[in-house]
Amino acid sequence: MDVTVIAESSENGLHPVTAQLVGAAVAIGGAPTVLCAGGWGVEDAVSISGVAKVISVVGDCFGSFDGGAWAEALSSASGGDVIIAAATPAGREIAATIAAIRGIPIVQDVTGLAPGISVTRPIYSGKAIESSTVGTPCAITVRANAFDAAGEDGSAEVSTVNQSADVAVAVREAIAKASERLDVAEADIIISGGRGMGDPANFSHLEEIADIIGAAVGASRAAVDTWDEIPHGMQVGQTGKTVTPSLYIAVGISGAIQHLAGMRTSKYIVAINKDPDAPIFGVADYGIVATWEDALPALKAELGKL
Protein backbone atom coordinates (compact mmCIF):
# COMPACT_ATOMS: atom_id res chain seq x y z
CA MET A 1 0.00 0.00 0.00
CA ASP A 2 1.55 3.24 -1.17
CA VAL A 3 0.46 5.90 1.33
CA THR A 4 1.12 9.64 1.30
CA VAL A 5 0.69 11.57 4.55
CA ILE A 6 0.16 15.33 4.35
CA ALA A 7 1.92 16.56 7.49
CA GLU A 8 0.03 19.00 9.70
CA SER A 9 2.65 21.69 10.05
CA SER A 10 3.14 25.43 10.05
CA GLU A 11 5.90 27.94 10.58
CA ASN A 12 5.73 26.80 14.22
CA GLY A 13 6.88 23.33 13.17
CA LEU A 14 5.28 19.92 13.05
CA HIS A 15 1.94 19.42 14.80
CA PRO A 16 1.98 16.28 16.98
CA VAL A 17 -1.12 14.93 15.17
CA THR A 18 1.21 14.10 12.27
CA ALA A 19 2.58 11.11 14.20
CA GLN A 20 -1.02 9.91 14.54
CA LEU A 21 -1.47 10.20 10.75
CA VAL A 22 1.57 7.96 10.35
CA GLY A 23 -0.04 5.58 12.88
CA ALA A 24 -3.16 5.53 10.69
CA ALA A 25 -1.03 4.84 7.58
CA VAL A 26 0.62 1.90 9.31
CA ALA A 27 -2.85 0.58 10.25
CA ILE A 28 -3.60 0.03 6.56
CA GLY A 29 -0.20 -1.48 5.88
CA GLY A 30 1.72 1.48 4.52
CA ALA A 31 5.18 2.85 5.17
CA PRO A 32 4.17 6.37 4.24
CA THR A 33 5.80 9.19 2.40
CA VAL A 34 5.29 12.35 4.47
CA LEU A 35 4.85 15.67 2.64
CA CYS A 36 5.80 18.82 4.54
CA ALA A 37 4.17 21.90 2.97
CA GLY A 38 6.55 24.82 2.90
CA GLY A 39 9.27 22.58 4.32
CA TRP A 40 7.84 23.07 7.81
CA GLY A 41 8.42 20.33 10.36
CA VAL A 42 10.83 18.27 8.24
CA GLU A 43 13.30 17.82 11.12
CA ASP A 44 10.63 16.25 13.31
CA ALA A 45 8.92 14.28 10.52
CA VAL A 46 12.06 12.28 9.71
CA SER A 47 12.19 10.81 13.20
CA ILE A 48 8.61 9.45 13.21
CA SER A 49 8.82 5.66 13.26
CA GLY A 50 7.68 3.87 10.11
CA VAL A 51 8.08 6.80 7.72
CA ALA A 52 9.66 5.68 4.43
CA LYS A 53 10.63 9.15 3.26
CA VAL A 54 9.95 12.81 3.82
CA ILE A 55 9.41 15.24 0.98
CA SER A 56 9.84 18.92 1.72
CA VAL A 57 7.63 20.80 -0.75
CA VAL A 58 8.78 24.40 -0.98
CA GLY A 59 7.37 27.25 -3.01
CA ASP A 60 6.22 30.85 -2.79
CA CYS A 61 2.58 29.79 -2.49
CA PHE A 62 3.16 28.60 1.08
CA GLY A 63 3.61 32.20 2.29
CA SER A 64 -0.07 32.45 3.24
CA PHE A 65 -2.95 29.98 3.28
CA ASP A 66 -4.72 29.29 0.00
CA GLY A 67 -5.97 25.71 0.22
CA GLY A 68 -6.44 25.48 -3.53
CA ALA A 69 -2.89 26.61 -4.28
CA TRP A 70 -1.37 24.47 -1.54
CA ALA A 71 -3.27 21.43 -2.82
CA GLU A 72 -2.07 22.06 -6.36
CA ALA A 73 1.54 22.36 -5.22
CA LEU A 74 1.28 19.25 -3.03
CA SER A 75 -0.69 17.15 -5.50
CA SER A 76 2.28 16.53 -7.81
CA ALA A 77 3.97 14.65 -4.97
CA SER A 78 0.73 13.05 -3.70
CA GLY A 79 0.68 9.91 -5.80
CA GLY A 80 -0.04 6.42 -4.61
CA ASP A 81 -3.05 4.57 -3.32
CA VAL A 82 -4.07 6.53 -0.24
CA ILE A 83 -3.57 10.13 0.85
CA ILE A 84 -3.97 10.76 4.58
CA ALA A 85 -4.33 14.20 6.15
CA ALA A 86 -5.58 15.52 9.50
CA ALA A 87 -9.28 16.38 9.81
CA THR A 88 -8.45 19.97 10.73
CA PRO A 89 -10.01 22.81 8.71
CA ALA A 90 -6.85 23.21 6.60
CA GLY A 91 -6.25 19.46 6.33
CA ARG A 92 -9.81 18.86 5.18
CA GLU A 93 -9.64 21.58 2.55
CA ILE A 94 -6.26 20.54 1.18
CA ALA A 95 -7.14 16.85 1.08
CA ALA A 96 -10.54 17.51 -0.54
CA THR A 97 -8.91 19.65 -3.21
CA ILE A 98 -6.15 17.14 -3.92
CA ALA A 99 -8.86 14.46 -4.22
CA ALA A 100 -10.76 16.65 -6.69
CA ILE A 101 -7.58 17.35 -8.68
CA ARG A 102 -6.90 13.63 -8.94
CA GLY A 103 -10.58 12.73 -9.42
CA ILE A 104 -10.56 10.34 -6.47
CA PRO A 105 -13.06 10.07 -3.59
CA ILE A 106 -12.43 11.41 -0.13
CA VAL A 107 -13.75 10.24 3.23
CA GLN A 108 -13.38 12.82 5.99
CA ASP A 109 -12.96 12.63 9.75
CA VAL A 110 -12.21 8.92 10.00
CA THR A 111 -11.79 7.35 13.45
CA GLY A 112 -11.07 3.74 12.42
CA LEU A 113 -9.15 2.19 9.51
CA ALA A 114 -8.40 -1.38 8.47
CA PRO A 115 -6.82 -2.85 5.34
CA GLY A 116 -9.30 -3.33 2.55
CA ILE A 117 -9.87 -0.32 2.97
CA SER A 118 -12.50 -0.34 5.69
CA VAL A 119 -13.20 2.98 7.34
CA THR A 120 -15.37 3.95 10.26
CA ARG A 121 -16.40 7.48 10.99
CA PRO A 122 -18.92 9.28 13.16
CA ILE A 123 -21.85 10.82 11.28
CA TYR A 124 -24.51 13.24 12.48
CA SER A 125 -21.76 14.57 14.79
CA GLY A 126 -21.43 11.24 16.55
CA LYS A 127 -25.10 10.30 16.82
CA ALA A 128 -24.27 7.28 14.63
CA ILE A 129 -21.20 5.49 13.28
CA GLU A 130 -20.77 4.67 9.60
CA SER A 131 -18.67 1.77 8.33
CA SER A 132 -17.79 1.75 4.66
CA THR A 133 -15.47 0.20 2.15
CA VAL A 134 -13.43 2.58 0.03
CA GLY A 135 -11.70 1.66 -3.20
CA THR A 136 -8.22 2.94 -3.98
CA PRO A 137 -6.94 5.41 -4.88
CA CYS A 138 -8.65 7.58 -2.28
CA ALA A 139 -8.05 10.36 0.22
CA ILE A 140 -8.83 10.12 3.93
CA THR A 141 -8.73 12.65 6.73
CA VAL A 142 -8.24 11.39 10.24
CA ARG A 143 -9.67 12.78 13.48
CA ALA A 144 -7.15 13.87 16.09
CA ASN A 145 -6.62 11.44 19.00
CA ALA A 146 -8.35 8.58 17.12
CA PHE A 147 -5.10 6.77 16.31
CA ASP A 148 -2.05 6.07 18.43
CA ALA A 149 0.91 8.16 17.45
CA ALA A 150 3.82 6.35 15.80
CA GLY A 151 7.06 6.32 17.80
CA GLU A 152 10.06 8.59 17.43
CA ASP A 153 12.89 6.30 16.42
CA GLY A 154 12.71 6.77 12.65
CA SER A 155 15.39 8.13 10.37
CA ALA A 156 13.76 8.73 7.01
CA GLU A 157 15.53 10.33 4.07
CA VAL A 158 14.52 13.82 3.02
CA SER A 159 14.16 15.13 -0.49
CA THR A 160 13.13 18.61 -1.49
CA VAL A 161 10.73 19.47 -4.29
CA ASN A 162 10.38 23.02 -5.53
CA GLN A 163 6.75 23.35 -6.46
CA SER A 164 4.58 26.42 -6.21
CA ALA A 165 1.16 27.36 -7.58
CA ASP A 166 -0.71 30.56 -8.32
CA VAL A 167 -2.15 32.09 -5.15
CA ALA A 168 -5.71 33.36 -5.62
CA VAL A 169 -6.54 34.22 -2.00
CA ALA A 170 -4.75 37.38 -0.90
CA VAL A 171 -4.53 38.15 2.83
CA ARG A 172 -5.42 41.81 3.32
CA GLU A 173 -5.48 41.95 7.09
CA ALA A 174 -4.68 39.59 9.94
CA ILE A 175 -6.58 40.14 13.15
CA ALA A 176 -4.84 38.82 16.22
CA LYS A 177 -6.79 36.49 18.44
CA ALA A 178 -8.73 38.21 21.19
CA SER A 179 -7.13 35.91 23.72
CA GLU A 180 -4.11 33.70 23.80
CA ARG A 181 -6.16 30.91 25.29
CA LEU A 182 -5.81 27.40 24.00
CA ASP A 183 -8.33 26.46 21.29
CA VAL A 184 -10.80 23.73 22.29
CA ALA A 185 -9.97 21.89 19.06
CA GLU A 186 -6.34 21.62 20.17
CA ALA A 187 -6.70 20.93 23.86
CA ASP A 188 -6.21 17.70 25.76
CA ILE A 189 -8.33 18.98 28.65
CA ILE A 190 -11.42 21.16 28.21
CA ILE A 191 -13.58 22.84 30.82
CA SER A 192 -16.84 24.14 29.36
CA GLY A 193 -19.59 26.30 30.74
CA GLY A 194 -23.25 26.48 29.82
CA ARG A 195 -26.10 28.83 30.43
CA GLY A 196 -26.16 27.50 33.97
CA MET A 197 -23.15 29.75 34.61
CA GLY A 198 -25.71 32.53 34.88
CA ASP A 199 -23.53 35.33 33.54
CA PRO A 200 -20.64 35.43 31.04
CA ALA A 201 -18.46 37.10 33.68
CA ASN A 202 -18.63 33.86 35.65
CA PHE A 203 -16.58 32.13 32.95
CA SER A 204 -13.57 33.68 34.73
CA HIS A 205 -13.96 30.88 37.30
CA LEU A 206 -13.56 28.35 34.49
CA GLU A 207 -10.52 30.23 33.17
CA GLU A 208 -8.83 30.13 36.57
CA ILE A 209 -9.21 26.37 36.68
CA ALA A 210 -8.13 26.04 33.06
CA ASP A 211 -4.93 27.90 33.90
CA ILE A 212 -4.11 25.43 36.67
CA ILE A 213 -4.50 22.29 34.55
CA GLY A 214 -3.55 23.65 31.10
CA ALA A 215 -7.08 23.33 29.77
CA ALA A 216 -9.02 25.18 27.09
CA VAL A 217 -12.31 26.86 27.98
CA GLY A 218 -15.34 25.83 25.93
CA ALA A 219 -19.02 26.67 25.95
CA SER A 220 -22.38 25.21 25.01
CA ARG A 221 -24.40 26.56 22.13
CA ALA A 222 -26.90 28.00 24.59
CA ALA A 223 -24.12 30.04 26.22
CA VAL A 224 -22.72 31.23 22.88
CA ASP A 225 -26.16 32.19 21.55
CA THR A 226 -27.19 33.93 24.77
CA TRP A 227 -24.07 35.98 25.49
CA ASP A 228 -22.13 38.04 22.96
CA GLU A 229 -19.08 37.84 25.24
CA ILE A 230 -18.79 34.10 24.57
CA PRO A 231 -17.51 33.74 20.97
CA HIS A 232 -18.51 30.96 18.62
CA GLY A 233 -14.92 29.75 18.55
CA MET A 234 -15.52 28.36 22.04
CA GLN A 235 -18.64 26.41 21.07
CA VAL A 236 -18.52 22.66 21.48
CA GLY A 237 -21.28 20.73 19.74
CA GLN A 238 -22.90 19.96 16.43
CA THR A 239 -22.67 23.50 15.05
CA GLY A 240 -19.44 24.19 16.90
CA LYS A 241 -16.37 22.05 17.38
CA THR A 242 -16.35 18.30 17.82
CA VAL A 243 -13.74 17.45 20.41
CA THR A 244 -12.09 14.31 21.78
CA PRO A 245 -9.94 15.44 24.71
CA SER A 246 -8.67 13.15 27.46
CA LEU A 247 -10.79 15.03 29.97
CA TYR A 248 -13.93 17.10 29.41
CA ILE A 249 -15.43 18.98 32.36
CA ALA A 250 -18.97 20.26 31.73
CA VAL A 251 -20.15 22.91 34.18
CA GLY A 252 -23.73 24.17 34.20
CA ILE A 253 -24.41 22.39 30.90
CA SER A 254 -27.65 20.42 30.81
CA GLY A 255 -26.52 18.26 27.89
CA ALA A 256 -28.67 19.07 24.86
CA ILE A 257 -28.36 16.37 22.20
CA GLN A 258 -26.35 18.64 19.95
CA HIS A 259 -23.83 19.39 22.71
CA LEU A 260 -23.45 15.70 23.56
CA ALA A 261 -22.79 15.02 19.87
CA GLY A 262 -19.73 17.26 20.00
CA MET A 263 -18.08 15.88 23.14
CA ARG A 264 -19.35 12.38 23.90
CA THR A 265 -16.21 10.72 22.53
CA SER A 266 -14.04 12.47 25.13
CA LYS A 267 -12.04 9.88 27.03
CA TYR A 268 -13.32 10.99 30.46
CA ILE A 269 -16.24 13.29 31.15
CA VAL A 270 -16.94 15.09 34.42
CA ALA A 271 -20.31 16.82 34.78
CA ILE A 272 -21.10 19.41 37.43
CA ASN A 273 -24.77 20.37 37.50
CA LYS A 274 -27.27 21.20 40.19
CA ASP A 275 -30.04 19.33 38.36
CA PRO A 276 -29.71 15.60 39.13
CA ASP A 277 -31.84 14.81 36.07
CA ALA A 278 -29.70 16.75 33.60
CA PRO A 279 -28.98 14.60 30.47
CA ILE A 280 -25.26 15.43 30.75
CA PHE A 281 -25.06 12.91 33.62
CA GLY A 282 -25.98 10.17 31.13
CA VAL A 283 -22.59 10.50 29.40
CA ALA A 284 -20.51 11.49 32.45
CA ASP A 285 -17.93 9.14 33.92
CA TYR A 286 -18.01 11.22 37.08
CA GLY A 287 -21.12 13.23 37.85
CA ILE A 288 -21.25 15.76 40.66
CA VAL A 289 -24.65 17.07 41.65
CA ALA A 290 -23.81 20.52 43.01
CA THR A 291 -24.05 24.17 42.05
CA TRP A 292 -21.07 25.60 40.21
CA GLU A 293 -20.84 28.27 42.89
CA ASP A 294 -20.04 25.53 45.42
CA ALA A 295 -18.16 23.12 43.20
CA LEU A 296 -15.74 25.37 41.31
CA PRO A 297 -13.92 26.85 44.34
CA ALA A 298 -13.52 23.31 45.70
CA LEU A 299 -12.31 22.05 42.31
CA LYS A 300 -9.82 24.91 42.07
CA ALA A 301 -8.49 24.19 45.56
CA GLU A 302 -8.16 20.45 44.94
CA LEU A 303 -6.45 20.88 41.56
CA GLY A 304 -4.12 23.43 43.10
CA LYS A 305 -2.90 20.76 45.52
CA LEU A 306 -1.75 18.40 42.75
Next chain:
Amino acid sequence: MTIAVLLKQVPDTTSKISVSGGRVDESAVSKWSMSPYDEYALESALQLKESGGGDVVAITCGPARAAKMLTDAAAVGADSLLHVLVEDLNALDSTQVQAILAAAVSHCSAQVVFCGKQAADTNAGSTGPGVAHLMGASCVTMVSEVASEGDSFTAMRASSGGDQRVAVSAPCLFAFDKGTTELRRPNVRGIMMAKKKVAETLGASDLGVDTSASSVSVDSHSPPPEKPPGQRFEGVDSVAVVVSKLRDEANVI
Protein backbone atom coordinates in the same frame (compact mmCIF):
# COMPACT_ATOMS: atom_id res chain seq x y z
CA MET B 1 -24.14 38.82 -10.71
CA THR B 2 -25.61 35.46 -9.88
CA ILE B 3 -24.76 33.91 -6.51
CA ALA B 4 -25.37 30.17 -6.31
CA VAL B 5 -26.01 28.88 -2.81
CA LEU B 6 -25.54 25.15 -2.26
CA LEU B 7 -28.00 23.81 0.29
CA LYS B 8 -28.47 20.40 1.87
CA GLN B 9 -31.46 19.12 3.76
CA VAL B 10 -30.39 17.21 6.87
CA PRO B 11 -32.02 15.89 10.04
CA ASP B 12 -32.51 18.86 12.34
CA THR B 13 -29.67 19.05 14.85
CA THR B 14 -32.21 18.54 17.63
CA SER B 15 -33.41 15.26 16.07
CA LYS B 16 -32.54 11.89 17.47
CA ILE B 17 -30.89 9.50 15.03
CA SER B 18 -31.97 5.89 15.30
CA VAL B 19 -30.45 2.90 13.60
CA SER B 20 -32.49 -0.07 12.45
CA GLY B 21 -31.31 -3.04 10.42
CA GLY B 22 -27.80 -1.62 10.16
CA ARG B 23 -28.96 1.64 8.59
CA VAL B 24 -29.91 5.04 9.92
CA ASP B 25 -33.71 5.06 9.89
CA GLU B 26 -34.57 8.21 7.96
CA SER B 27 -38.29 7.63 8.41
CA ALA B 28 -37.76 8.09 12.17
CA VAL B 29 -36.23 11.57 11.76
CA SER B 30 -38.68 13.95 13.40
CA LYS B 31 -37.70 17.08 11.49
CA TRP B 32 -35.68 17.84 8.35
CA SER B 33 -33.98 21.22 8.12
CA MET B 34 -31.56 23.21 6.06
CA SER B 35 -28.04 22.36 7.27
CA PRO B 36 -27.06 25.13 9.74
CA TYR B 37 -23.87 26.21 7.96
CA ASP B 38 -25.83 26.42 4.71
CA GLU B 39 -28.23 28.79 6.48
CA TYR B 40 -25.34 31.16 7.18
CA ALA B 41 -24.31 30.90 3.52
CA LEU B 42 -27.84 31.70 2.35
CA GLU B 43 -28.23 34.65 4.71
CA SER B 44 -24.87 36.07 3.62
CA ALA B 45 -25.84 35.66 -0.06
CA LEU B 46 -29.12 37.50 0.53
CA GLN B 47 -27.27 40.33 2.30
CA LEU B 48 -24.74 40.58 -0.52
CA LYS B 49 -27.57 40.73 -3.04
CA GLU B 50 -29.24 43.51 -1.05
CA SER B 51 -26.06 45.57 -0.94
CA GLY B 52 -24.68 44.84 -4.38
CA GLY B 53 -27.55 43.56 -6.53
CA GLY B 54 -27.81 40.33 -8.44
CA ASP B 55 -29.72 37.09 -8.15
CA VAL B 56 -29.54 34.31 -5.61
CA VAL B 57 -30.14 30.83 -6.95
CA ALA B 58 -30.61 28.06 -4.39
CA ILE B 59 -29.32 24.68 -5.50
CA THR B 60 -29.75 21.35 -3.82
CA CYS B 61 -28.86 17.80 -4.71
CA GLY B 62 -31.08 15.34 -2.87
CA PRO B 63 -34.33 13.40 -2.69
CA ALA B 64 -37.86 14.68 -3.28
CA ARG B 65 -38.30 15.75 0.36
CA ALA B 66 -35.59 18.40 -0.14
CA ALA B 67 -38.03 20.42 -2.29
CA LYS B 68 -39.51 21.79 0.96
CA MET B 69 -36.12 23.28 1.89
CA LEU B 70 -35.88 25.02 -1.50
CA THR B 71 -39.31 26.53 -0.91
CA ASP B 72 -38.07 27.73 2.49
CA ALA B 73 -35.11 29.35 0.73
CA ALA B 74 -37.46 31.07 -1.71
CA ALA B 75 -39.56 32.35 1.20
CA VAL B 76 -36.59 34.29 2.58
CA GLY B 77 -35.55 35.67 -0.80
CA ALA B 78 -33.89 33.14 -3.12
CA ASP B 79 -34.79 34.22 -6.66
CA SER B 80 -34.68 30.86 -8.37
CA LEU B 81 -34.41 27.23 -7.33
CA LEU B 82 -32.66 24.23 -8.85
CA HIS B 83 -33.27 20.73 -7.53
CA VAL B 84 -31.04 17.94 -8.79
CA LEU B 85 -33.07 14.91 -7.87
CA VAL B 86 -30.96 12.15 -6.34
CA GLU B 87 -32.95 9.70 -4.25
CA ASP B 88 -30.07 8.23 -2.24
CA LEU B 89 -27.16 10.57 -1.63
CA ASN B 90 -25.45 7.86 0.45
CA ALA B 91 -24.98 5.86 -2.75
CA LEU B 92 -22.78 8.58 -4.25
CA ASP B 93 -19.15 9.27 -3.45
CA SER B 94 -17.65 12.72 -3.07
CA THR B 95 -16.51 12.95 -6.70
CA GLN B 96 -20.07 12.36 -7.94
CA VAL B 97 -21.72 14.84 -5.57
CA GLN B 98 -19.15 17.48 -6.50
CA ALA B 99 -19.57 16.81 -10.24
CA ILE B 100 -23.35 17.20 -9.94
CA LEU B 101 -23.12 20.46 -7.97
CA ALA B 102 -20.40 21.95 -10.19
CA ALA B 103 -22.52 21.14 -13.26
CA ALA B 104 -25.56 22.67 -11.54
CA VAL B 105 -23.62 25.88 -10.81
CA SER B 106 -22.50 26.00 -14.42
CA HIS B 107 -26.11 25.37 -15.56
CA CYS B 108 -27.09 28.54 -13.63
CA SER B 109 -24.16 30.50 -15.12
CA ALA B 110 -23.04 31.46 -11.62
CA GLN B 111 -19.48 32.63 -11.01
CA VAL B 112 -19.87 33.02 -7.26
CA VAL B 113 -20.84 30.15 -4.97
CA PHE B 114 -21.76 30.20 -1.26
CA CYS B 115 -22.05 27.01 0.75
CA GLY B 116 -21.68 25.69 4.30
CA LYS B 117 -18.25 24.54 5.48
CA GLN B 118 -19.73 21.09 6.02
CA ALA B 119 -23.15 19.46 6.18
CA ALA B 120 -24.61 18.57 9.57
CA ASP B 121 -25.19 14.94 8.58
CA THR B 122 -21.91 13.77 7.02
CA ASN B 123 -19.81 16.49 8.75
CA ALA B 124 -17.32 16.12 5.89
CA GLY B 125 -16.56 19.48 4.28
CA SER B 126 -15.41 18.09 0.94
CA THR B 127 -18.04 19.67 -1.28
CA GLY B 128 -16.90 23.31 -1.18
CA PRO B 129 -13.24 22.75 -2.06
CA GLY B 130 -14.13 20.04 -4.60
CA VAL B 131 -16.74 22.12 -6.43
CA ALA B 132 -14.35 25.10 -6.40
CA HIS B 133 -11.67 23.01 -8.09
CA LEU B 134 -14.08 21.63 -10.71
CA MET B 135 -15.29 25.13 -11.64
CA GLY B 136 -11.80 26.58 -11.63
CA ALA B 137 -12.71 28.91 -8.77
CA SER B 138 -10.74 30.27 -5.83
CA CYS B 139 -11.89 28.74 -2.57
CA VAL B 140 -12.11 30.37 0.85
CA THR B 141 -13.28 28.22 3.77
CA MET B 142 -14.20 29.01 7.40
CA VAL B 143 -15.84 32.23 6.20
CA SER B 144 -17.98 34.39 8.49
CA GLU B 145 -18.80 37.30 6.16
CA VAL B 146 -18.34 38.40 2.54
CA ALA B 147 -18.44 41.86 0.97
CA SER B 148 -18.13 42.80 -2.68
CA GLU B 149 -15.70 45.41 -3.98
CA GLY B 150 -16.45 45.87 -7.65
CA ASP B 151 -15.46 42.67 -9.37
CA SER B 152 -13.67 41.29 -6.35
CA PHE B 153 -14.73 40.10 -2.93
CA THR B 154 -13.36 40.31 0.57
CA ALA B 155 -14.12 37.69 3.17
CA MET B 156 -13.43 37.23 6.86
CA ARG B 157 -12.17 33.77 7.61
CA ALA B 158 -11.06 32.00 10.76
CA SER B 159 -7.56 30.56 10.88
CA SER B 160 -5.55 28.95 13.63
CA GLY B 161 -3.70 32.20 14.20
CA GLY B 162 -6.80 34.38 14.39
CA ASP B 163 -9.21 35.91 11.87
CA GLN B 164 -8.04 37.13 8.47
CA ARG B 165 -9.61 39.39 5.88
CA VAL B 166 -8.83 37.98 2.44
CA ALA B 167 -9.54 39.13 -1.11
CA VAL B 168 -10.46 37.00 -4.13
CA SER B 169 -11.85 37.55 -7.61
CA ALA B 170 -14.62 35.64 -9.38
CA PRO B 171 -14.96 32.81 -10.06
CA CYS B 172 -14.85 32.05 -6.35
CA LEU B 173 -16.47 29.89 -3.70
CA PHE B 174 -16.99 30.70 -0.03
CA ALA B 175 -17.61 27.95 2.53
CA PHE B 176 -19.23 29.40 5.64
CA ASP B 177 -18.60 28.77 9.28
CA LYS B 178 -21.05 30.09 11.85
CA GLY B 179 -20.97 33.89 11.65
CA THR B 180 -22.73 36.59 13.56
CA THR B 181 -25.91 36.53 11.49
CA GLU B 182 -28.77 34.08 11.72
CA LEU B 183 -30.92 33.22 8.73
CA ARG B 184 -33.80 35.69 8.59
CA ARG B 185 -37.32 34.42 9.16
CA PRO B 186 -39.72 34.54 6.22
CA ASN B 187 -42.58 37.03 6.26
CA VAL B 188 -46.08 36.17 5.09
CA ARG B 189 -45.55 37.71 1.67
CA GLY B 190 -42.36 35.70 1.21
CA ILE B 191 -44.14 32.49 2.13
CA MET B 192 -46.98 33.23 -0.30
CA MET B 193 -44.56 34.11 -3.13
CA ALA B 194 -42.51 30.98 -2.46
CA LYS B 195 -45.54 28.77 -2.93
CA LYS B 196 -45.79 29.98 -6.50
CA LYS B 197 -42.11 29.54 -7.23
CA VAL B 198 -41.40 26.37 -9.16
CA ALA B 199 -38.01 24.76 -8.82
CA GLU B 200 -36.28 23.60 -11.96
CA THR B 201 -35.82 19.86 -11.44
CA LEU B 202 -33.12 17.90 -13.20
CA GLY B 203 -31.60 14.46 -12.89
CA ALA B 204 -27.87 13.87 -12.57
CA SER B 205 -27.85 12.48 -16.12
CA ASP B 206 -29.37 15.73 -17.43
CA LEU B 207 -26.19 17.38 -16.16
CA GLY B 208 -24.02 14.71 -17.77
CA VAL B 209 -22.93 13.10 -14.49
CA ASP B 210 -22.68 9.32 -14.22
CA THR B 211 -23.96 8.19 -10.83
CA SER B 212 -23.50 4.47 -11.36
CA ALA B 213 -19.98 3.70 -10.15
CA SER B 214 -19.40 4.95 -6.61
CA SER B 215 -16.08 3.87 -5.16
CA VAL B 216 -17.29 4.25 -1.59
CA SER B 217 -19.89 1.74 -0.40
CA VAL B 218 -21.57 2.09 2.97
CA ASP B 219 -21.53 -1.28 4.73
CA SER B 220 -23.47 -0.41 7.86
CA HIS B 221 -24.52 2.20 10.35
CA SER B 222 -24.47 1.59 14.06
CA PRO B 223 -25.43 3.56 17.14
CA PRO B 224 -22.51 5.11 19.01
CA PRO B 225 -20.98 2.74 21.55
CA GLU B 226 -22.86 2.84 24.84
CA LYS B 227 -20.85 4.18 27.72
CA PRO B 228 -20.98 2.15 30.90
CA PRO B 229 -22.88 4.11 33.54
CA GLY B 230 -20.68 6.60 35.30
CA GLN B 231 -20.19 7.22 39.00
CA ARG B 232 -22.52 9.70 40.64
CA PHE B 233 -21.68 11.93 43.59
CA GLU B 234 -23.72 14.43 45.57
CA GLY B 235 -22.56 17.72 46.94
CA VAL B 236 -19.44 19.78 47.11
CA ASP B 237 -17.54 17.38 49.38
CA SER B 238 -17.37 14.90 46.50
CA VAL B 239 -15.17 17.23 44.44
CA ALA B 240 -12.06 16.01 46.26
CA VAL B 241 -13.07 12.39 45.63
CA VAL B 242 -13.56 13.01 41.92
CA VAL B 243 -10.23 14.83 41.61
CA SER B 244 -8.43 11.92 43.23
CA LYS B 245 -10.19 9.50 40.88
CA LEU B 246 -9.19 11.62 37.87
CA ARG B 247 -5.61 11.35 39.07
CA ASP B 248 -5.45 7.73 40.21
CA GLU B 249 -8.23 5.91 38.32
CA ALA B 250 -8.36 7.79 35.01
CA ASN B 251 -4.79 9.13 34.98
CA VAL B 252 -5.83 12.23 33.08
CA ILE B 253 -4.51 14.94 35.38
